[in-house]
Amino acid sequence: MKNVTPDHIVWLVGDGLPPARPMPPYSDVVCRFLGELSRDLLQNRANREFPDVAAFAFFCRRGNTEKLKEGFRDGRRRLGRGLAFHITPSNIPINFAFSLVFGLLAGNSNVVRVPTKDWPQVGIVCRAVRELLTKPEYGELAPLISMVRYERSDEITAYFSGRCDARVIWGGDEAVSSVRKIPIPPRAVELTFADRYSCCAISADAVLRAGEDELRRLADAFYNDTFLVDQNACSSPSLIVWLGAQAQEARGRFWPAVERSASRYRLEPAHATEKYTLLCDCLASGEDIRRVTMSGNLIYRAELSGVGGVEAYRGRLGVFFEYDAASIDELAGCVTNKWQTLSYYGLDAEELAAFVTGGRLSGIDRIVPVGAALDIGVIWDGYDIVSVLSRIVSF
């Protein structure tokens, strides 16, 4: 195991295994570093075509980390766990950067495996981090950050896993299961982000009340939650629940607006056949799809007569399953621990939270307005990531 040669690993930032030298969460040096990283990323004009880089930079700004720090304060004394090893998804270009930041905010040294796919975003962030780390004021931080790229290799994964104090695995069930076969030290903790299912609840009345501008804003927000990532992120909704008596009329306003927002979406021929196959597979598998509405191949909608087996209906590339409910409580029976995000429009977040906690549901970790489904943060999948990646020094 010792003879992992650098040939197999491309070191994008750093050049070796960082030492474990824990810092307190939200340390000044980390927050200063992130603030400067944010500025560098936003100042570079070339980055403007990458909204995800901009969103990441926005997250890193000093004002935000200060606010998070404030929210994190609980009177306890903490330190990072040591070395955090992050395995990040190939298909969401910016996720690796957030994972690094969570590791840093918690006070850890980090090895981040970046996507094997050559996303420009990876180069942009790694370059900015590398350059910033050469500044003398970040001399103490420089040895604590390594970013690596390697083709799937259990050997290399085992090398980092065997030396980490915390392992963070992003990705689906299969990815989590296969990495989990590779041991970590007995004391190490592990954070896993598995496959999730998400839904969106919309008040029909609110949609009918909305003016044209508001409707356009809503449709754009919905587009960002779904089409922007091929509706394939864990927090992209598959199920759309319509609440209120005038669901049919509300749909008649909502979907044409979404169609207009989604006119910029590029559906490749391979996506068209994949999407149609997905629809046919769903139709074949059960009796509870009442009817299908297709606006070209952009939006497929399947109206459900019940939500019993709804989890099997996972949309992708713009396939939505719709259900009309008199009350959100109708969902209580079918929510499992696979459910992650409940995005909403025209509803009261407080009431939705009460539906989850009062109903003692096994799932639904996030309740966010439509448009914020993909906004990742230090609280994710029901974890307080900074808390899990740090330890409490009690006295």
Place this chain on the structure above:
Amino acid sequence: MFDFDEIASLKPFALDREAKESLFLRALGDLTAFHRQRCGDYRRIVDGLGFDASRVRDVLDFPFIPAGLFKMRDLSSVDRSLVIKTVTSSGTTGQAASRIFLDRNTAASQTKALVRIVSDFIGNKRLPMLIVDSRDVLKNRASFSARGAGILGFSMLGRDVTYILDERMDLDFNATESFLERHAGEDILLFGFTFMIWEYLYKALRRAGKWLPIERGVMIHGGGWKKLQSEAVSPDAFKDALRDVCGLRRVYNYYGTAEQTGSIFMECCEGRLHCSVFSDIAIRDHRDFSPCQVGTSGLIEMISLLPRSYPGHVILTEDLGRLTGIDDCPCGRLGKTFSVEGRIPRAETRGCSDTYEKRHA
């Protein structure tokens, strides 16, 4: 239900647009109703898509099943006990295989259609036949690869059927040469998959520096150009190469898939692929599946009157192609003609569940 034998008795390329449209409207209506009654998955799909038989005005109004669905589900319209053969095709390397269930009736129709179509190109006489493959492909008689099914189907067209590759895919010179001596002066039929012919017949002859006297041969090959394209071998280069190593002049390509074995599309001397009385084609725009005009590239929809044991009479393929004409091929055969541009390019899907990607062989 329409009478298949009646259709099989027609000349395979003699129906003009109008005659074909009326025949297919009726036959596809019958088949759609038939499968709807017998295959639950199919019924749920066509009902879910809102198909209404009373509103059909055009052959293109019938619902199409995506080829990929045969990889995900076992779609069958007969009782399992009546299935005599299961044909599998992997499509693209590393992907799940599609599974096509054949009963006696459908398998017989496939053979009949194939013979009728090919005879129009090579004549009715059974010719001595060479198969550019190994007999090993046929080892398991109940479960066939698409390659095996193709070989078995085509072998019905010949006599003294001789396989010229051994189990290691080496060219068996002795068997080939003694076959050619036996049939000196006769017309000969050759069949094989495009890639196999190139790799194991052409290259083997090249390497050995041998020349085979097959000037009176007719070759039929299919299975796609994908593997040859990576070696930059064009259809013309393929033909020239075969002429060089064995004097072959009559070489016909065909387009067909495991999902619709039998009702293949033969390429004529004008380089156009032809629909027969058993089949039809449509090209659809991937953005909304609307039909494309002649000359416009789109997804290929294949229609066949053969499938009874599985609901595969109207299939949306993952291939791109374009119509080249209707009833106007200079070769004189009527019906739609088209060309195939190959498989749709793979597309990246964003998403978050693939961190530790599976390795493909």
